[in-house]
Structures are given as structure tokens and as C-alpha cells.
Amino acid sequence: MSRSTLKILARGVAAGAVATFALAALPAQAANVFRFAFQGDLKSLDPYSLKESFTEGMQQAAYESLVTLDKNLKFAPGLAESWETPEPTRWRFHLRKNVKFHDGTPFTADDVLFSAQRVRASGSNFTTNVPSDAEFVKVDDYTVDMVLKKPNPIALAQFPTWLIMSKAWSEKNGAAQPTPANATSPSYATLHENGTGPFVIAEHQPGVKTVFKKFDGYWGKAESNLDEAVLTTIANPATRVAALLSGEVDWIDPVPLQDQQRVNASGTAIVMAGPELRTIFLGMDQDRDELKDSSVKGKNPFKDIKVREAFYLAIDEETIAKRVMRGQAVPSALMIAPALYDRASEIKRPATDLKKAKELMAQAGYPDGFTLTMDCPNDRYVNDEAICQAVVSMLARINVKVNLNAQPKAKYFAKVLAPNYDTSFYLLGWTPSSLDSHNILFEIVGCRKPGDKSGRGSWNLAGYCDPKIDEIADKVEGETDKTKRDALIKEGFETLNADWGYIPLHQQALAWGVSKKVHLTQRADNLLLLYWVSKDPQ
Amino acid sequence: MSETILSVRDLTVAFDTRRGPLTAIDRVSFDIGRGEILGVVGESGAGKSVTGSAVIGLIDRPGRIAGGAIHLRGERIDNLSPEAMRRVRGKRIGMIFQDPLTSLDPLFRVGDQIVETLRAHTKLSAKAARTRAIDLLAEVGIPAPERRIDGYPHEFSGGMRQRVVIALALAAEPELIIADEPTTALDVSVQAQIITLLKRLCREHGTAVMLVTHDMGVIAEAADRVAVMYAGRVAEIGPVAAVVREPHHPYAVGLMGAIPTLSQEADRLSQIPGSMPRLTAIPKGCAFNPRCPKVFARCRIERPEPILVGASRVACHLYDVTEKAA
Amino acid sequence: MLAFLLRRVIQAAAVLAVVGLIAFSMFRFAGDPVNQIVGPDTPASERAEIRKSLGLDDPVLVQFARYAGDVVRGRLGISYQFRQPVSQLLAERMPATLELAFCATVFALVVGVLMGVFCALRRDSWLAGLFQAVSLIGISLPTFLIGILLIYLFSVTLGWLPSYGRGDTVRLGWWTTGFLTWSGLKALILPSITLGLFQMTLIMRLVRAEMLEVLRTDYIRFARARGLSTRAVHLRHALKNTLVPVITIAGLQLGSVIAFSIITETVFQWPGMGLLFVQAVQNVDIPIMSAYLLLVALIFVTINLVVDILYTVVDPRLRLSSPRTA
Amino acid sequence: MSGRDIDVGDAPPVPLQVASPGRLARWRDSDLLASFLGSKTAMAALLATVLMVGLAVAAPLISPQNPYDPAQLDLINSNLPPIWQADGQAPFYLGTDDQGRDVLSAVLYGLRLSLIVGVLGVITSGVLGIALGLVAGYAGGALDTLIMRVADVQLTFPAILIALVVDGVARASFGGALDVGPLIGLIVISIGLSFWVQYARTVRSSVMVEKGKDYVQAARLIGLTPPVILVRHVLPNVTGPVFVIATINLALAIITEATLSFLGTGLPETMPSLGTLIRTGNRFLFSGEWWIVAFPGLALAGLVIAINLLGDWLRDALNPKLQ
Secondary structure: OHHHHHHHHHHHHHHHHHHHHHHOOOOOOOOOEEEEEEOOOOOOOOOOOOOOHHHHHHHHHHOOEOEEEOOOOOEEEOOEEEEEEEEOOEEEEEEOOOOEOOOOOEOOHHHHHHHHHHHOOOOOOOHHHOOOOOEEEEEEOOEEEEEOOOOOOOOOOOHHHOEOOOHHHHHHOOOOOOOOOOOOOOOHHHHOOOOOOOEEEEEEEOOOEEEEEEOOOOOOOOOOOOOEEEEEEOOOHHHHHHHHHOOOOOEEEOOOHHHHHHHHHOOOEEEEEOOOOOEEEEEEOOOOOOOOOOOOOOOOHHHOHHHHHHHHHHOOHHHHHHHHOOOOEEEOOOOOOHHHOOOHHHOOOOOOOHHHHHHHHHHOOOOOOOEEEEEEEOOOOOOHHHHHHHHHHHHHOOOOEEEEEEEOHHHHHHHHOOOOOOOOEEEEEEOOOOOOHHHHHHHHOOOOOOOOOOOOOOOOOOOOOOHHHHHHHHHHHHOOOHHHHHHHHHHHHHHHHHOOOEEEEEEEOOEEEEEOOEEOOOOOOOOOOHHHOEEOOO | OOOEEEEEEEEEEEEEEOOEEEEEEEEEEEEEEOOOEEEEEOOOOOOHHHHHHHHHOOOOOOEEEEEEEEEEOOEEOOOOOHHHHHHHEOOOEEEEOOOHHHHOOOOOOHHHHHHHHHHHHOOOOHHHHHHHHHHHHHHOOOOOHHHHOOOOHHHOOHHHHHHHHHHHHHOOOOOEEEEEOOOOOOOHHHHHHHHHHHHHHHHHHOOEEEEEOOOHHHHHHHOOEEEEEEOOEEEEEEEHHHHHHOOOOHHHHHHHOOOOOOOOOOOOOOOOOOOOOOHHHOOOOOOOOOOOOOOOHHHHOOOOOOEEEOOEEEOOHHHOHHHHHO | OHHHHHHHHHHHHHHHHHHHHHHHHHHHHOOOHHHHHOOOOOOHHHHHHHHHHHOOOOOHHHHHHHHHHHHHOOOOOEOOOOOOEHHHHHHHHHHHHHHHHHHHHHHHHHHHHHHHHHHHHOOOOHHHHHHHHHHHHHHHOOHHHHHHHHHHHHHHHOOOOOOOOOOOOEEEOOEEEOOOOHHHHHHHHHHHHHHHHHHHHHHHHHHHHHHHHHHOOHHHHHHHHOOOOHHHHHHHHHHHHHHHHHHHHHHHHHHHHHHHHHHHHHHHOOOOHHHHHHHHHHOOOHHHHHHHHHHHHHHHHHHHHHHHHHHHHHOOHHHHOOOOOO | OOOOOOOOOOOOOOOOOOOOOOHHHHHHHOOHHHHHHHOHHHHHHHHHHHHHHHHHHOHHHHOOOOOOOHHHOOHHHOOOOOOOOOOOOOOOOOOEOOOOOEHHHHHHHHHHHHHHHHHHHHHHHHHHHHHHHHHHHHHOHHHHHHHHHHHHHHHHOOHHHHHHHHHHHHHHHHOOOOOHHHHHHHHHHHHHHHHHHHHHHHHHHHHHHHHOOHHHHHHHHOOOOHHHHHHHHHHHHHHHHHHHHHHHHHHHHHHHHHHHHHOOOOOOOOOOOHHHHHHHHHOOOOOOOOHHHHHHHHHHHHHHHHHHHHHHHHHHHHOHHHO
16 A cells, blocks of 8 residues: 555656756766765865865865876876975975966965965874975066075974965955864855866755766866765764665765675675774873863873873774774774884884783772773774774773763864863874874874974874984974984884873774775875776776 | 324334444334324434434445334335435435424525425426425415425525425425434424424325434324334334323433423433433443333343333333243 | 734744744853864963953853844854854855755655554554554664665665665756755765654654544534545545644644754764754854754754644634634 | 453343442452453563563662773773673673673663663653643642643653753753753653643543542532642542553653663663663774674563563453443
């Protein structure tokens, strides 16, 4: 009965649809559409508003940088055709001519100068991408000099994620300043895009879908054969997998660990697990004098190195990697992925030692443990909440009672990030955008000081501080000899580890689910870059 | 008596319950002639309405006609197919219910309800049916029928509604009308009008009427003959004059006392102690025996069959001369 | 009737005012709005400045008046999450929710009424028993569980229907519709069933109970006694009378379909207002929450008014006399 | 049942009862027991309900594991299938979830939580609704109008929406993570605020009827105060309907809690209710670990169906119209 009713229903609806067809001309169907689904959303179109891999990758389809990375993460010319260092503190960029923004205006040196200023303005999430001491000088319309105070071998390291915006467009639309993280008024650049990239963002419904269309006035020759790409948000992992398997979408990220087998067995799609550069770690608040939301009053147990060590030793990362991550994670001794640091293998992760952890707790004066709250995102990293739950039950064995506060990433970040740093114990994942250890030593481990505009310690939510590491970091920044540099980095990480400053957990395996009809390049930094995506025509 | 319109013979109606069938109507027989009004009286639960329902074929589950035969103008109708029976209803047998307030569908104009009935049974066009409906309304005494035909039931008074109901019952010129307590729900002042109307219409159209009521006053005024029912059986049946003035069955005797007269101010049925038995507990022999002032041994054993006493037929052992003699 | 509608309009306005007050209180008092704008390090002087600029120091009544004025002009604040005007977000999401609610409503009404009528008319058939069982399950299983089951069956196992989203939509002005593409229509099926099932169950039970009641009424018996065909009796008279009370209750229920879509939209990742609302609750995005509340109240009140008007159209008794208090 | 105007088996006029029968007699007269014993579904539903309530109450005693104690969870035991499958292990009879939580224990504790929240929610809404109904019906006038208008507005919103709003507002006001105790309180209050209207309406209309009766007037004359009159004379008359509403609302309350938890605004994964378990288990729908979602889903469906069946039967049994 219900089926026949459905039929009637469908017939009625179809009749209505046919009637409406006559009135509404259907838009021309794009020939080659790539549909893809991500667990989260493209948070903002403003390229300086949020340092988050997925958002960055998407923005790079529409915006471009002076210097870009090729498929092997090597520097390649972007909007700058070439560059040189006439003197150690001067970098000269020769800009590409005949490049047009999506609104048709030409790209010139003024846009670079404007972007250099905007990316370092307050409210930008990318202040560290351009050295804070760099001064940009316009030589002519297509030549720009960057003048530094002192030599910096890795000055360009984060240039690939510094995207160039149009000066005229930004100023015309009142978007000359980056959107501050807690703005209450919408900024034009958050919802509109005007880059030089191969794709135009034709439609952006926050939280629903974003439509990319091929930019016909693109200066280069795109590798992609796509006419259109449609991004939808599918938060539910099971739904996301179902959408891939049924062919509703061509690409999903991430494929839940438990579903990878099924995707590979489907015959229509495969799992592409890339070498993941993101390190998942736990931070312990060592800044406050009294831990927030804890049973311990008047003091902060994390200031005691024994407690930090006890936490480290109590957490059985091997089991987390094997069970929660289903073997798709590599336990890490470092805050950086081994792929990004050549001497990583020399540092070993201390083995789990519950007995010693208990002793340490007793010695620190907490034989009966204590209570604290842990902050955890539940839609950001692979199995983030499950990892946190596992940590909670492992810490229960040294009598530490952890109240888990797992929240959507928007709420989580608003709570734990600057300026609030409102957390005692948290889980975070980090990929150094420079793909270099300095970024870790500087942004995650560096001492954070109020009013410091350099960006040091800007992601050091734990408030860990060792001036010695800061010194090492500064030396690393200026050191051009790789051997010496690697030795310095090792010293930095060993100092951190000896202090049990952070608890690195693992490098997560982030897997894409990709339809067999799609051909793309999965670079080690795991960004989905639309200009390398092609799809077999129907 | 003139031509027999309705003939009911040994009609038995049973209700199937979990504890077995209950006999609600037990071997009831009567006839109604052309233009004749047969009054059917009895207490509530005596089976009057069920008899009416059985004749028009509206016994609902779990009830069923368990025996006997009903003939309408010699044609047997109790075993017709549902569809054939439907065509008899309204067309050949009309029915009037007790409560005019609830008999009409509140959501339809009275005219539409009449037209609908007409068109179900005749080949009249919509327009002709409407003209006929106005005539009918006029005939049952509704003022300004051409205007009122488009009114909704709630816009009519109780008496007016009963007139509409009568018009509906008469719409297809049936040979028989079953009027089930047609005046009970009406004001006393209106009751007489309705009875007069009913009487007049039957005389004019020659329609036979089965007038079910518990009101002896109505019977006395309207009926030609009367059947007194008790516990699903006919106790006595005969011309009104005979039964009212000279009832024979002890129950009828008690019942007639219920007609308020100047000389008698007794309460209804107060002369008969006790109450009618439940269907589950109908006594053996004569159903009235526990209450009967003149009960004797035979009444408790053997069910009395109707016997002709004067102009009436009476189901009572008192009048069984053969037995008495023996 | 005019007075009745006027009273309803006034009541509706009162309801909206009360909901507006609640929405305003949420907006104003649930969490310090200033805290949502600045960080904890912000000095008190700066906070005071912001308070003043937002008008938070004015008397509450003034603030409410300003809020009401803003709401009327469609200024519902700016989402904390998306940093976009809430009105714009809701406008973007509204077509998705309304189309889903529409399909669910049609499904619930058509299937619910059909099944209800069937269960009332064929009370003892096995199919009626099956429908009854389905209704029990429909009323007992939480919506999200039904959604998951349907996805598992039709998307995962059989692969017939999409498991998420609206499919391809076509933009008609500011409205996006899924009715014009095949994938859009396919995408509507599972969510509509999921959303409509509960209402369908309620309507089915309601129709069944009401119809059984109606079938027992005098006017239905009278309609049968008039010899109308079973079809006319059931589908003209009984159904119409059944639907009168059903309209009110179904109307009330269907108003809540929009709000119930919260769950369905979450299960099917349907990009409508409900999903937006759930995300707002999870992210404590008060402006969206309060605006959604207002919008649902507005929709609900409008539906109620429409139902009231419909009611008077269907039930002639209401057109003149005073309304029944249901 | 036959048509009402076929006067078969109409009872003879019964003399008006002088004294109201005792409660026990009323129970017997209403044929409640007989109807109950006669209804196989009602019996089965009661049996199922009692069984599940029993399991819930005994959960701490019979569960192999306390699923809320993180110290008892061991990742080593994660994702085990039910015992009858190849990799199943005792004592995890129904398998384990991704944290090594025993599904059987989690279902038992989840049933317990669902019932606790449901019963507390029903009590809250019942007390609130009955009190407001009594006041509205007895006081009349402006107070009555106010209460009933509020009820009308309240009816505008489905319970789940109200619960979500209350939840969201509470989160905004308190910020951060709530402990489980206050969280349960919050959900109970959300449910209480969502379901009081039906009680209030029923009680109010009953009070309106009773208020005018002689015995209430008489009670007032002999100096009984309104509260005493209300509680002693009016309340007993509404126990039947209130009980029916409560039963049906219990099912609704349990669904509401599960839905809140499913939407992620109810109980956290570390203290899962049935709804939370289903939300988590939903992730494993594709990977073959069906037991994580199936058993909680079955338990929830079973509980609600049983309670609904009981409620249906009660309503029919107490409704004289249908007898």
C-alpha cells in the first residue's frame, strides 16, 4: 500500500516538476563535475582567517601564492616567475605578468605589498607566514623586494600558504583588514573570493556547499580537466562513506578507519592513505598557578615535572595506535613527523610504565590522583574523541579522574585558542606549515608572552616555557648549515622531551576515499588541490 | 385487511458473543398492510428497534438474522445480497430515526442529502431531483422550501429536522416506512405535529408504517394495530382499539396502565414489579413469568404460542383453552 | 466567523509576542553577549564601551522594543559561528526544510488517511492488523533510529536511494528546489518518510478512531437506511465527517513537522534550518537559536490560522455559530 | 461492539448508587483486571516492561562491567563481536565497542539511565502539570487564563525543540562541560518543561467539573480549605487519565532523551545512554561492527514499544466510551 501511495506521490511530484520545467530554464549542466565531501566546512573564504589544512587547500584553488609547492613539496614558481637573493637580507621576486584576478583586474606589485601588510595585521591567523621583520619594497609593477633585518634561510618556508589578495578589491569592499577570529560582523572577504587561481568560487553556502567553477581567464594551463567542483559538508562518517560508495560523491575525507576495508573492497573507490604529516599530541597547562576545573586548589600539578612524566608514562600510545587507530597511526616520540626531520629516528618514545607512573604520582604528592577537565575536539582529527576517551580510561589507572569535554571544533578552538587559552589538558594536532621543525619550536613550544607580536608561542596553548628552547629556536632560524641545524633541532626536542613538556601521541593516517574515476595527486601535506584533480568524462 | 406489504414470520435475530449466541429477537411474526400503521411497543431492550433494523437489513455485526423470513410484497428480502438489499433500503423501505438532531449529516446541505437519496434510487437528473426535493420539503410542511433546501441541518429546529428526515424517508416513495421512536427526542408540542404529518402522508401515499415506540400515547393516537413486545418476543398483537382498551397478556395489561389517563395517575409500568430480564438470563417458558401476577406452573416450563383471542393474538397460557380444559 | 478569525489573529499575535520575549531573553541573557565578542583579557573599560555600543545598558523594555523592531525588519543578529546575518542563513536553508516538510506532510496525510480509513472499514482484516502494528512501531521507534534503518536498508544495502543531502538543486530566484532534478527527487524520499512516519502514524490512528466513531453515528446509519451505496456512505459522509476533527489535530501536528525536521535533517545531513539549529545548539550560537525559535513559532501560528480557516470552510456549523472549543 | 441504538443487552435501569464504591471495588468493577488478563498483548507488554525495569535496576549487580568507569575499560578488548561469533570472548556476551566497553553492560546501564531520566522527567512534568492544572481550574480568572495561554504557546513547540533550547541556553549560561549529575538534571528539566501541558489540561477540566458539584460545595461549607478539597476530592478523580498520560509520556520522555543524546546534546560518550550508544554505534554501520548499534537500538525500541502497548491498553481499558 505504501509503495503504491509513494508511486502516486512521486507521480504527483513529477507532474509538478514537469510543469515547473516549462517555466524555469534549467541551467546548463556542467560537463565534468567533481563532487567531494569533507567532514567539516570551508570555514572562511578569507585566506588569512584560519590556519586549517582543509580550508587552506580549498583556498589555494582560488587564490595563489608567490611561491608554491610542487607535487614533491619542493618550491615552484607561483605568482612569482622567479626569485633571487641579490644580498643575504634581500629577496627579489619577479612577478608574473598577464595574471588577472577573478574580477578581471590585473595582478601587480601593489597587491603583493598589500597582502604582505594584511597577512601580518592583527586578526590574521597567518602572521608567522611572512617574517615579521620583512619589509616589502616595490621596485616596479612586476618586481618586489623583501628586505630582512638579518639573514633567514627559511624565509620562504611558509610562503606557499601566504595567498595574494587584490588590493583594489579588498579596499573597495571594506575588507582591507583580515577578519578577526571573534568578529560579530560579517566581512566581505569571508564570503566572497577574488583570487588569481584556476578556480572561481561561484557559490558558497557556509555549512552546506561550495561550488568551484573553472576560471577561464587563468594565466596558466591547469592540469585538471574539471569544469566544476562541488564541496559538501557531510559530518556523519557513515553517511560520508555511503555517499562515496553509492557514487554520489567522488572524494571524501576522511574515510573512517573502520570503513577503509569496505571502501577498498567496493570496487568503485579506493582509500588513499597518504604519509600524514600531522602530529597528534596532548598539552598540559603549565602556565596557570592554579589548574582550572581541577580538584587541586592553590597549585598547578602540571608544574611538577613528576606529574607530567607520570601522565606520559601512563598513556599507552601503542594500544591507542593499534586499537583506536586500527594500526593506521605511527606512535611518535617527537612533535614533528619523521618525514619532516631526518634525525627523528634517533629519538625513541619512552615505553608505557604504569608502575613508575604511579610511583611518580605518589612522589609528587598525588597518590590518590586528582580531577581535571580535558578539552577535546570531536570533529577535527581522526578519531579525536575516541583517543581522548582512551586517554581518560588510561589515566584512570593512575587515579586521575578526567572529565572529558569533547566539543565540535568551532567551540573547542574558541575555548582553547588565544586569547583565552581556556584549558588545562587538551588534544591538538599540528602540521608545521613550513614543513620544518623550527615552526614547532617557535609556535608550539616557544614561550608565549603577552603583547608579543612575533607569533612565538602563538599555538602554545599549554603555556610551556623554557627560554633555552627559545634560544635554540632562534639559532635554528638563522642556521644555514643543515648538519648543524639538525643538531640544534635535536637539542631542542631533547630538551623538550626531558622536561616532559608535551605528550606527542602519533602521526595519524589520514585517508581519502577516492572514486576510481578520479585521478589526483595526494601530496604528503594532504592538501586536496583541485588543480591536480581530474575525472574521467562521463 | 388490505394487501399485505410486509410479512414477518418467525424472525429470529441472534448476537454472537464470546459466550455463545444471544437471541435478541425470538420468533417474531407480524404483518403490515397497505396504508396501515403498526405500532410496536415495549420497554427499552424489548427488541423493538432490532426488529426494525432486521426488516431494513441493518443488523450490524455481531448480530445476524438467525431464522425466519421477511417478505416485502411477497418478495423475500431477508436473504438478499448486500447490494440488492441496499437497493431495497430507501427505495422500498424508508426509515426514520429517533433523534432528528443526529440523523442528518451535519456537513451536507439538506437539499444535497435529499437529492443524493433521490438519485441513488431514481433516474432523475440533478435538476429534476432538486425540484422534487423542494416539493418533498413543501410536502412535509417546511416553509420556504426553495430557500431552506440550501440550509445546513444545524440551521433547522428539531421539529423541522424531523420533517426533513421524514421527507428523506419518503423521497423514493417507499412501500414501507420504519419509524423508530420518531417523536421521542422532540418537544411534546412538536410530537403531535410530527405524528399527524406522518399519518397524513401514509394515508396519502398508501405507505405502510412500522411505528416503533415505547410511548403508548403515540400508539393510541397514530397506530391502526399494535404489537406489544417483551424480551424479544411478541406478547400480544391486535387492533389498537382492542389491545389498548382490552389487553389480554398480563404484560400488556400492565403496559396499558402506563397510558396516563385522568382516572389513573400511576407511574409508568409501576404496576409490574421487577424489570425485564437481560438477554443472558431469559427465563425458561414464558419470558414474563417471573414478573407475572398470574403466573402458574406451565408458564415456567413451556413457552406460550400466540393464540387468537378476540381480535388479537396473545402469547399467554392463560388463554389456552385446550390446556385449561384438560 | 469574522470575529472568530479576528480572535484567532489576536491570539496568534500574543503567541508570537510571548515567543519573541523568550527569544529576546535568550538573545540577551543566555551567556553574556559581550563575552561572545571579546576575549577574557579585554579590559573592563573596553567591555563597558561594547556594552554601550550594543545598547545593553538601556532599560530592558527599550532593548526589547529595539529587538522587536529589528526582528520585524528581518535583522535577526549575526551568527557567532558563521559570522553571517542569521536572516541570510535562514533564508538559504529555508527552502530545503520547507520542501522536506511539504513532502513529509503530503506523505503523512495521504498514507495516514488511507491507512486509517482502511483500518476503520476493514477492522478485522490482517492488513488492518499489520497497519496497526506498523503504527505502533512508527510511534515507538525514535525518528533517528528509523532514519538509520532506512539508510542502512535503502542506501547501504540496496544502494537505491541517496543517504544524505538534497541531491542536485535548481535555483529559482532565491529559492533552491530539489523538485526539478531526478537526484533531488530521489534524495527527498527517505527523509520525507522518516520525517512523516510519526505524523502518519498519528493521523492513521486518529482517522481510524474518529472514523469508527463516525460509523456509529445516527447519520451514517440513516445514510445507509436511505439506501446510499457503501461507497457514498463511507467516502462521502463518513470520511468527510472524520476529516473535520482530523484537520485540526493534523494541522497542529503538521506544524510541528518543521520543528521535528531537526532530527531528520541531522540524520540525513539535510541542509535545512533544523540542521543549522542543531549545529547552533552544539556551538551555542544563540542568535541562530532565538531566530529559529521565532521562525518556527511564526510558521506554526500561520499554519494554525490556515487550519482554522480551513475548518470553517469544511464545517458549516462554524460559519455562523460560535466556534467549538476543541 | 454493536451499534449503540440496537438496544441489546441494555442493562435494566440501575438504582443510583448511594455511596461511591471503594477503590478496590472500582478496580474490580471496571473490569480492568479482567480486561488485562484477557489481553495477551497487555500481558506480554507488562512482562517485557517489568523485565527491562528489573534489568535496569539490577544493572550494577549483573553487568560484567561498569561501563561508566574509565578504569574498567581496556582498549585491548575493543571491537569484539558478540560471543556467538568467531572472535567473541567471554564475558563480553554482546561484544564491545571501540573503547573496549562491554555492549551488554552499556545497554543495561543505558536502560537504567533512560528509565531514570524518563521517570524523573515524567514526575517533573506530572507534578508541574497537575499543580498548574489544579491552580488554573480552581482559581479560574486571570490566573487560569495566564496558565492556559502559556500552555497554548508551549504546545506550539515540540518537546524536542524545547529540550534543545533549554539545553542550549543552559550551555550558554554555564559554559564548558557539565558534570553528568547536573546534565541529567538539565535533561529532566527539559523534559519536564516539555510535557506538562497535557496533565494541566486534563486536571484543569476535571477540576472545573468537580468544582461545581455539591460535595465540593459542602466540603467548603464545613470549612475545608481549597488545597485539601482539591487534593482529597479532585485528585482521585483524575488518577486514571493522569496515569494514562504518564505512561505514554514515559515512552516519549525516553525517546526525547535518546534523541537529545543522539543529536550530541544529551549524555556524553563517557557515560552513554541508549541514545548516545546509538549515535556512537552509527559510525560502525558500514564496518561490520553492527552490534554496537544494534543492541542499544533493540533495547530502546523494545522498551518504548512495551511501554506504549501498556499505555494503549490502559487508555482503552479506562475509556468507558470504548468498553
